[in-house]
Amino acid sequence: MPVPSSVQSLLSKQNVHYQISEVPLDENERALWHDQHLRTMSAAKSVILQDTKGRVQVIYAADRLLDLKAVNRHLGRELHAAKPEDVHKFCLSHNLQSIPALPKLAGLLTLIDRSLVERNELLADSGDEKQLLRFSREEFQQIMDDATICDIAVPLEPLEVDDTSSSDADQILGAVRNFTQLRIKQRLEETLELPPLSDTAQRIIKLRVNPNADISDLAQIVETDPSLAAQVVSWAASPYYSAPGKIKSIHDAIVRVLGFDMVLNLALGLSLGKAMTIPKEGPHGALPYWQQAVYMAATIEGLVTAIPRDHRPSFGMAYLCGLLHNFGYLILAEVFPPYFHNYCELADANPHVDHQVIERHLLGITREQLGASLMSLWSMPEEVVVGLRYQTNPHYQGEYATYAKLIFVAQRLLQQHSIGRGPKVAIPPQVFEDLHLDPEKAYTTVANIIESSDDLKHIANELAPHH
Template sequence: MPVPTSVETLLSSQNITYDLASTAFEGEDPLIWHQQHLRQQGAARSILLQDDIGRVQVVLGADRLLDLTAVNRHLNRELRAADASALQQFCEANQFQSVPALPQVAGLLTLVDEQLLERDSLLLDSGDDTQLIRVHGNEFQQILKDAVVCQLSAPLAPLEADDSDADDLAQIEGAISNFTQLRIRQRLEETLELPPLSDTAQRIIKLRVDPNADISDLAQIVETDPSLAAQVVSWAASPYYSAPGKIKSIHDAIVRVLGFDMVLNLALGLALGKTLHLPKDGPSGELPYWQQAVYMAATIEGLVTAIPRESRPSFGMAYLTGLLHNFGALIMAEVFPPYYAQFCRLSEANPHVTPQTIERHILNMSRDQIASKLMELWSMPEEVVTGLRHQSNPNYHGENAIYAKLVYLARMLLRQHNIGTGPCESIPDSLLDELQLTRAKAEATVANVIESSDDLEHIASALNQN
């Protein structure tokens, strides 16, 4: 397939010698393959930004993180990433599958990362997902006549380094120390203990470690919190669980529908969620906090059920880990609002980068680190602490690794259905083998969740109102 006409015209008009680097499509999802192929080849990609003044094109390496602050400082504007509908409209109008990594290919003001000029030859996104354009470095510089060349990115590799063995406490304290210089005054202990756990959450945590706890104990705690009680009953009565008859009480919800372990972990997840305020800001296109939590928990519920019975992890722990998987985002938004706002804008401008990588760029720590450390201080189960801490690392093999791997798998499955943020990535066979799942079962699980989206969103809407 030839490159888009406007790309061919631009190259020809400037007498640029180029080759097409075509690669046979591998995998099942063209979008996932294209994003990973750009990264693996070290190719240049294009990102479309916009504000009230208009659109701007940015060209940088696919192995770099776009520093949106640097772009806005250079142009004295307030640009942010174009939303999905605007990007689709732009590509359709210009007959692109993706925005070509060529300056002014659509007549836009273009910023080019100066790091690209250090390369002897470059591979460029052609605007056609099946091939790249290869040009010599001198030829590429010839195209930059009317572009703005400046420093506007950071390398991804150091930010993505495996930090499984990091000293989280020391790293967080170091980050807090840096924040002090930026007028963030709280010490680590104060930061992680504000606001305090609710009485309900503290009672449920104590109940969790009580070997003699029974249904009456749990029902009594839930019933003392009218909001929590209403949510549990609403959950049990939802069409998603298809419970026969009307749910008349918390005891009824536990015995007939959800079960003790499910209600215990659900109540704990909801109580912890109420401890912090839901962020009013968020990356464009990201689902509300509780909607993401419900989708994740439901997906993990299905994955655990699909694992052979003799190899299944604790259903309740896995479900709770999924429900709390994004708790770190709440902490970031609550404790460091200016930095969370910066994270949102960078996330929109770097859809090829994971949220944790962007957070390390801004804060020198990730949501996973601070959430797991907070859970540890709250005496939460080790399974949850580990699951949250290593959820972004499919290669983690420490104790309780299965909970982290389930969250990673569920997130990748949902991401392929445009739920969540970050890159779409192929799921390695090795991960499925470790969990004793087939790809067909994993995909069937997320398909069932998507089919039940109306029921799940009904549950999530009640939680969002809370």
């Protein structure tokens, strides 16, 4: 299969020789995910940045993080990542699947990270997900003619290490200390200056641990919070659950449609989320946050159903983990506003990396550490604390590891369908084994969720704070 014609003509115009390197298949005869293959091969990738003066192309290795500040310092500009829809349009018009790592594409000013120039041989994104271009050093230098070489990217590997040598609390305090340069207060919750838990959330947490709690206790709490009540009813009435007849009351929603456990966890997840403010607009705003939460909760619900009964974790806990999995993100927005803005810009410019890498680069800690620490302070169940803390570590084997692995699998399955942020990469077979989950059933589960996506989006719209 030849490389895209626009790439061929660019290379032949410059009279550059190249080889084609096919993307290998994995053990299930599926082609490796493009993001994953680029990363493994340390191949060159390309990103388009823009500001009011126009567009710039940047080429760097897929195992590095693009440092937007360094690019802007170098050019004296205020560039940020081009909008995904503009990139999509660009790719369509040139018949490409991704942006090829070739300088002067469409005549753009091009910066190349210095680490690429020193290699004897270079693999590069060809714009086609099934193959990479292979250049010798001389061949690549020939194409680099008019490009600017500079130091604009940092290695990912050191940023991917989850430091467990010191406690999360110490790391968070360290990050807050660097952030505020103020005297560190004695306790984490004071240091983070987080809003107190709402009355509703406190009552639900008490209800959780009360063995005699029943449906009327729960209905009573939900009914005293009008916005929560409206959300639970709209959730139960959504086409996703296709309940027969009208939902007449909270009691009705619990008994006929959602069940005690589900409403308890749903109400808890929603009332915790309301404690934080998050920008309403944009790809990093409240609506994408709640959409991701709803998709994750629904996907995890499906995955738990696909696990054989003897190995199944608690439905309610797994669901709550899905709803709250990204809670640390709300803390980032609430506690570190200037960093949050930088985070959003860097995340847009580095869609090929996981968020933890960018958070460690900026702050030295991750949202998972923040989320888990806060859940612990708020006396949330240990299953949720562990699930949130270790969700990005598929090798974690402690008690309640199942909840962390469920979040890990659900998140990767959704990313493979372009839902949520982050690269598309394979799920290690071992994680499916640890969960006693048949991979094919997992893929079917997520396909069903995608089919219900309009119903789930409707639910998320109800949850996101309105103006």
